[in-house]
Amino acid sequence: MPTEDIPSVSQRSRQDEPRRRPPELDVFVDRFLSTMCETSRRQILELLAQPQRDEHGTTLERRSTDIARALGLSPSTTSEHLRELTNAGLITARREGTNVYYRIRNILLVQAFHDLVAALDKEYASRMSGPIGEEVS
Numbered sequence: 001m002p003t004e005d006i007p008s009v010s011q012r013s014r015q016d017e018p019r020r021r022p023p024e025l026d027v028f029v030d031r032f033l034s035t036m037c038e039t040s041r042r043q044i045l046e047l048l049a050q051p052q053r054d055e056h057g058t059t060l061e062r063r064s065t066d067i068a069r070a071l072g073l074s075p076s077t078t079s080e081h082l083r084e085l086t087n088a089g090l091i092t093a094r095r096e097g098t099n100v101y102y103r104i105r106n107i108l109l110v111q112a113f114h115d116l117v118a119a120l121d122k123e124y125a126s127r128m129s130g131p132i133g134e135e136v137s
Contacts, residue, residue: 035088036113041081043071048091048104049114061094061101 021029036042047070048062062070068078082102085091092105104110 032088032109035084035090038081038084040071040073040077041085042113042117044078044081044085045090045104045110046114047071048102049107049110061103064100064102067102 036045044067047067064078064082065075067073067082068075071078073081082091082093082100086093086102090104090106090110091102094101094103
């Protein structure tokens with residue numbers, strides 16, 4: 001009688017375990033999420049992610065002072081947030097004279113995060129539309 005390839009109990013339990021990422025990838029993900037879990041940094045990325053192009057189709061950059069003014073932040077606070085976002089590889093800076101211009105470096109990561117925030121907005125709204133004290137699933 002032919003034997004079938006039936007996984008043993010030990011093989012099945014290993015298959016059911018979540019896959020482990022390399023530790024360095026976990027560090028990267030943790031750093032990204034930590035950077036993004038601050039309201040002002042998210043607002044900066046939202047501002048920089050707004051499509052702005054010149055007549056030639058080139059993506060426009062924003063000066064740090066314009067970012068600070070648009071969000072109502074102090075220049076020093078804005079600079080610190082911009083430094084964090086630059087260190088995380090989400091934006092890039094270019095100096096021209098005394099001005100520093102910023103733009104999105106990795107639009108895919110920023111868009112994925114914005115999609116997550118939009119999903120959380122919808123989830124929150126659906127929970128708030130249910131009876132008081134009851135979560136809506």
